[in-house]
Amino acid sequence: MDDREIMDALLARDETALAALDARCGRLCRAIARNILGSDEDAEECVNDTWLRVWESIPPAEPPSLAAYAGMITRRIAISRWRARNAERRRAAVTPIDELDELLPGGDEVSARLETAELTAAVNAFLDTLDRDARVMFVRRYWHLEPIAAIAARMDLRAGTVRVRLHRVRRKLREYLERRNLL
Amino acid sequence: MKENKLADAIGGIDVRFIEEAEATAPSKRRSPRPRVLLAAALIAAALIAAALIAAAVCIVGFTAASRFYFAPGVGLIDDDSIAAPQVWACYDEITLGGAKIDAVVLSEGDEGYNLTVWVWRGEEVEQDPEQAMQGIPPKELSEFDVLIDGVACRRGNSHLSSSGFSSYTYKNVPFTAAPTLRDSEGNTTTVQLKAINETQYGYLRGIRIAPDVGLSLVPVSGTENVFAGELVDPRSAEIGTGSRNTYAYGSFLVTCDDGTVAKAFGDIPIQNTETIQNTAIEITKAGYGKGVTAIAPYRLNIIHTYDIHTEGHPRVTVTVPAKGEGYACNEILLDAGGIVCRLTRVDYGENGLQFTVETENNTGSPLISSIQGYIHQSYSMGPTDYTYLNGENNSHEIWPRNVTYNRETGTLEYMVKGVDSMTDGLWVTEEAKSGDKLVVILDRLSYNYTPENVGDPRDPQAFFGTITLK
Numbered sequence: 001m002d003d004r005e006i007m008d009a010l011l012a013r014d015e016t017a018l019a020a021l022d023a024r025c026g027r028l029c030r031a032i033a034r035n036i037l038g039s040d041e042d043a044e045e046c047v048n049d050t051w052l053r054v055w056e057s058i059p060p061a062e063p064p065s066l067a068a069y070a071g072m073i074t075r076r077i078a079i080s081r082w083r084a085r086n087a088e089r090r091r092a093a094v095t096p097i098d099e100l101d102e103l104l105p106g107g108d109e110v111s112a113r114l115e116t117a118e119l120t121a122a123v124n125a126f127l128d129t130l131d132r133d134a135r136v137m138f139v140r141r142y143w144h145l146e147p148i149a150a151i152a153a154r155m156d157l158r159a160g161t162v163r164v165r166l167h168r169v170r171r172k173l174r175e176y177l178e179r180r181n182l183l
Numbered sequence: 184m185k186e187n188k189l190a191d192a193i194g195g196i197d198v199r200f201i202e203e204a205e206a207t208a209p210s211k212r213r214s215p216r217p218r219v220l221l222a223a224a225l226i227a228a229a230l231i232a233a234a235l236i237a238a239a240v241c242i243v244g245f246t247a248a249s250r251f252y253f254a255p256g257v258g259l260i261d262d263d264s265i266a267a268p269q270v271w272a273c274y275d276e277i278t279l280g281g282a283k284i285d286a287v288v289l290s291e292g293d294e295g296y297n298l299t300v301w302v303w304r305g306e307e308v309e310q311d312p313e314q315a316m317q318g319i320p321p322k323e324l325s326e327f328d329v330l331i332d333g334v335a336c337r338r339g340n341s342h343l344s345s346s347g348f349s350s351y352t353y354k355n356v357p358f359t360a361a362p363t364l365r366d367s368e369g370n371t372t373t374v375q376l377k378a379i380n381e382t383q384y385g386y387l388r389g390i391r392i393a394p395d396v397g398l399s400l401v402p403v404s405g406t407e408n409v410f411a412g413e414l415v416d417p418r419s420a421e422i423g424t425g426s427r428n429t430y431a432y433g434s435f436l437v438t439c440d441d442g443t444v445a446k447a448f449g450d451i452p453i454q455n456t457e458t459i460q461n462t463a464i465e466i467t468k469a470g471y472g473k474g475v476t477a478i479a480p481y482r483l484n485i486i487h488t489y490d491i492h493t494e495g496h497p498r499v500t501v502t503v504p505a506k507g508e509g510y511a512c513n514e515i516l517l518d519a520g521g522i523v524c525r526l527t528r529v530d531y532g533e534n535g536l537q538f539t540v541e542t543e544n545n546t547g548s549p550l551i552s553s554i555q556g557y558i559h560q561s562y563s564m565g566p567t568d569y570t571y572l573n574g575e576n577n578s579h580e581i582w583p584r585n586v587t588y589n590r591e592t593g594t595l596e597y598m599v600k601g602v603d604s605m606t607d608g609l610w611v612t613e614e615a616k617s618g619d620k621l622v623v624i625l626d627r628l629s630y631n632y633t634p635e636n637v638g639d640p641r642d643p644q645a646f647f648g649t650i651t652l653k
Contacts, residue, residue: 065198067201068201079194119192120193123192123196127200135200139200140204143193143194143196143200179484180432
């Protein structure tokens with residue numbers, strides 16, 4: 001089934017859509033979940049929850065891209081689980097979420113005055129200002145939550161180069177958001 | 184466990200970005216290159232910030248007087264201060280190839296006329312993903328030529344937004360009432376412009392932010408809630424001398440025709456400065472699909488970013504003190520437009536270098552509610568010959584203190600732990616050494632026009648005024 005056929009099946013409440021969804025988007029969603037949770041078992045649970053959310057939300061939702069939609073749900077579930085798990089223990093490793101938390105402090109005041117939609121619009125506009133490589137690095141790191149080493153391998157770059165370029169992109173993003181009084 | 188919305192916000196980014204990243208397939212590794220030290224050391228640096236505040240109290244009057252014109256490339260026009268230029272416009276919906284053009288406006292400029300074309304690019308999301316991955320823009324994003332008497336004009340600034348609109352500005356063109364637009368595929372259409380005035384277009388209105396500062400907004404689409412705006416701020420021309428970039432950013436509340444209130448925000452070009460980057464912007468997604476009856480700005484933030492290589496921009500050389508020691512100094516980092524930023528102290532504490540900057544607001548404008556200066560770059564003159572500030576690691580939000588009205592002196596402190604340098608993938612932290620020479624410049628200056636007590640933007644007292652559109 002292609003995206004359209006899967007969508008039609010979901011809209012018709014045809015449960016075969018779920019198997020097709022897994023075949024179509026499972027690899028992406030498992031990778032995202034594994035990137036942030038670090039465990040195949042946790043990732044599998046996360047992906048199963050994703051299919052349930054997709055089933056519950058379509059209809060009425062009719063996303064333009066199933067993979068992006070499913071990936072977004074997986075990402076949200078995985079981050080939520082990661083935060084819950086790590087609230088109880090200290091970690092040594094730096095994850096993409098740590099990097100984002102550092103970029104945008106999570107104080108009550110800041111969080112309260114920001115609307116996610118407004119922030120998303122600003123991030124979209126910011127991504128449009130980046131060159132393609134930088135944009136791909138950013139998305140793979142902070143949307144796919146991919147390890148630095150994997151991004152470096154994908155883009156044929158050294159890990160250090162990716163780390164530095166991401167560092168600069170985060171700095172630019174911070175400045176960009178500051179200019180808009182979003183930080 | 185703290186949470187922030189940035190991770191959530193990134194989760195909702197446009198599908199095209201995700202598809203682009205997905206299309207980047209894993210590649211084979213190149214054979215290992217010799218390990219080379221990239222640059223010796225990066226540097227130290229510092230930031231600072233400064234700030235102050237003011238008490239500025241009153242909302243200096245506002246007006247929705249019909250005397251104000253919006254003129255792309257010119258700004259807010261006030262009959263009382265300068266002669267209003269004539270404006271010609273076409274607000275009919277025009278189709279050119281696959282693009283929908285919502286407005287074409289011609290206005291008098293300093294050395295000719297300025298022509299701005301607003302283009303709807305909302306169909307971009309339906310772009311062929313394969314073409315997008317190959318970097319082929321959709322038709323809605325294609326470049327435009329303007330032909331006047333058959334001669335193509337040089338395009339000036341363009342502004343692409345996430346809200347679906349793009350604007351293209353052609354500066355200093357000859358007069359025409361019938362410009363021809365030509366897209367990159369060779370499609371052409373000739374637009375008939377009509378002279379307009381405030382009696383014909385009552386919505387061409389502006390608002391006075393301060394005695395010499397004005398903001399104008401105008402709808403550029405009859406069907407979408409998109410507004411172009413320009414801010415006239417003569418002070419900015421003085422402060423912006425030597426800067427490489429100037430931004431103005433506004434936050435607004437809009438009143439929708441069903442009575443609900445929505446937030447809007449957008450970049451605003453500044454007139455009267457050589458550093459202008461854009462000549463038109465839109466207040467994005469105002470009203471969230473509903474009709475908009477009024478717009479009220481409640482915060483205007485202006486930022487000048489300085490070019491470290493610009494001659495004449497003040498540079499201050501400081502000597503790194505011994506650990507635990509410091510010294511007072513009095514070095515001017517900026518003195519322009521009534522705003523002074525001064526480096527007053529250098530300390531080397533346990534956490535690293537600490538710079539103290541004081542800012543003064545002598546502009547006389549009661550509505551400049553805060554000023555922040557940032558030292559963002561510093562050069563090492565010691566054994567390390569290339570440096571730059573690791574601004575992100577060192578950026579701390581610091582608020583002004585010791586505030587007094589109309590001569591605001593604030594102190595901002597910025598801690599620099601050491602020198603972060605990268606050598607072929609390895610991060611090295613290097614302490615600044617006593618006796619090292621650092622050249623410090625002001626990298627950024629921002630100031631806010633914000634009425635007092637803007638904590639709740641829904642408080643009517645928080646606004647400069649309201650621009651009524653209908």
